[in-house]
Amino acid sequence: MGIRTVAVYSTADKNALHVRFADEAVCIGPPSSRDSYLNIPNIISAAEITNSDAIHPGYGFLSENARFSEICQENKIAFIGPKPEMIRAMGDKANAKKTMKNSGVPTIPGSDGLVNTMDEAILIANKIKYPVILKATAGGGGRGMRIIRSDKDFENAWNSARSEAKIAFGDDGVYIEKYVEEPRHIEIQIVGDLFGTVCHLSERDCTIQRRHQKLLEETPSPVMTDALREKMGKAAMAGAKSINYLGVGTIEFLVDKDLNFYFMEMNTRIQVEHPVTEEVIGYDLVKEQIKVHSGIPISGKCYYPKMVSMECRINAEDPFRGFTPSPGTITNFHTPGGHGTRVDTHVYAGYSIPPFYDSLIAKLIVTAQTRDECIVKMKRALDEFIIEGIHTTIPFHRKLMDDEKFRSGRYSTSFLEGFKMEE
Numbered sequence: 001m002g003i004r005t006v007a008v009y010s011t012a013d014k015n016a017l018h019v020r021f022a023d024e025a026v027c028i029g030p031p032s033s034r035d036s037y038l039n040i041p042n043i044i045s046a047a048e049i050t051n052s053d054a055i056h057p058g059y060g061f062l063s064e065n066a067r068f069s070e071i072c073q074e075n076k077i078a079f080i081g082p083k084p085e086m087i088r089a090m091g092d093k094a095n096a097k098k099t100m101k102n103s104g105v106p107t108i109p110g111s112d113g114l115v116n117t118m119d120e121a122i123l124i125a126n127k128i129k130y131p132v133i134l135k136a137t138a139g140g141g142g143r144g145m146r147i148i149r150s151d152k153d154f155e156n157a158w159n160s161a162r163s164e165a166k167i168a169f170g171d172d173g174v175y176i177e178k179y180v181e182e183p184r185h186i187e188i189q190i191v192g193d194l195f196g197t198v199c200h201l202s203e204r205d206c207t208i209q210r211r212h213q214k215l216l217e218e219t220p221s222p223v224m225t226d227a228l229r230e231k232m233g234k235a236a237m238a239g240a241k242s243i244n245y246l247g248v249g250t251i252e253f254l255v256d257k258d259l260n261f262y263f264m265e266m267n268t269r270i271q272v273e274h275p276v277t278e279e280v281i282g283y284d285l286v287k288e289q290i291k292v293h294s295g296i297p298i299s300g301k302c303y304y305p306k307m308v309s310m311e312c313r314i315n316a317e318d319p320f321r322g323f324t325p326s327p328g329t330i331t332n333f334h335t336p337g338g339h340g341t342r343v344d345t346h347v348y349a350g351y352s353i354p355p356f357y358d359s360l361i362a363k364l365i366v367t368a369q370t371r372d373e374c375i376v377k378m379k380r381a382l383d384e385f386i387i388e389g390i391h392t393t394i395p396f397h398r399k400l401m402d403d404e405k406f407r408s409g410r411y412s413t414s415f416l417e418g419f420k421m422e423e
């Protein structure tokens with residue numbers, strides 16, 4: 001697009017590739033995210049001294065922070081993300097559920113908002129029937145979530161969920177829902193412009209997870225039908241229109257074994273797994289973010305997958321030892337290539353992975369005509385992907401590609417509970 005870019009970085013990330021390749025780079029603080037990537041005054045200062053007129057927040061840290069969006073507005077800097085009121089509407093999960101329900105989007109039975117006492121929560125649990133799940137209203141990444149199967153389990157789950165939520169998010173508010181057994185996790189990618197037009201770009205299946213952390217994503221979903229895609233797409237657009245949504249976002253659903261779907265949450269940002277959507281529809285989502293926030297209208301046309309794409313998240317973790325983090329120096333690094341093979345990464349041979357942030361170090365995306373061909377191509381790409389000096393999740397993904405249940409497409413979010421890694 002011919003736009004000059006400025007990278008911001010902490011001292012721990014001074015050798016990362018984005019710092020090398022940006023037109024300019026500004027250090028915003030020490031390794032602690034609180035003092036760097038969450039330090040709003042330092043980020044605004046970096047924008048001002050480089051004469052930047054927009055900030056792209058990525059998909060972590062401040063990307064869903066309403067106050068940061070407000071401060072950007074106050075300083076006449078475009079925030080490439082939703083307006084503050086949109087982030088607030090969807091950031092509080094209990095409020096988001098109520099908003100979606102009012103716009104006609106199917107929601108999981110449960111509390112209408114936050115539950116204030118354990119006794120109130122138990123009454124609701126008995127009304128909607130066990131199992132139920134407690135969820136932190138400000139949460140994400142599985143924190144502040146507890147599955148409860150009977151009254152006697154409630155007190156411990158109630159206390160631990162609220163305590164974990166308070167530590168992780170500074171907010172111990174929780175709400176309660178019916179727990180959907182053996183679900184699929186399917187999300188719909190949406191885009192909205194400044195003129196009220198919203199479209200969807202079809203679905204991604206994010207069902208392969210460990211402790212609510214996604215490990216593999218694919219599109220189209222193996223369980224998707226044309227009729228279900230149409231219904232979910234319309235529901236997602238209705239939800240987005242109900243808050244006059246601006247920008248790129250994702251509405252996430254749980255889909256049960258009978259293909260009933262229920263709203264789970266909305267992410268008001270670009271997502272880690274957005275490349276699989278880009279690959280199957282030929283649509284650059286980050287470029288689209290910049291365009292819609294520049295005031296360029298979208299066509300309103302919805303997009304459907306023409307091919308099959310799959311993304312493996314390569315984390316610096318040891319899958320043979322409970323996925324424990326594996327920071328350290330990469331001694332050898334070779335990425336796979338060829339038609340339909342894409343690697344997004346910030347690391348290289350000689351790069352030292354710091355212990356301060358998320359363990360994701362690369363995304364391996366392959367695209368093919370069919371799902372079977374995609375799996376074969378992914379196996380080849382994983383075999384060619386060499387990362388030495390640290391442990392990674394590549395061996396896990398290799399084993400996953402050979403698993404008959406995964407290859408058949410018949411799996412749920414509990415898939416990994418019986419998945420064993422042996423050296």
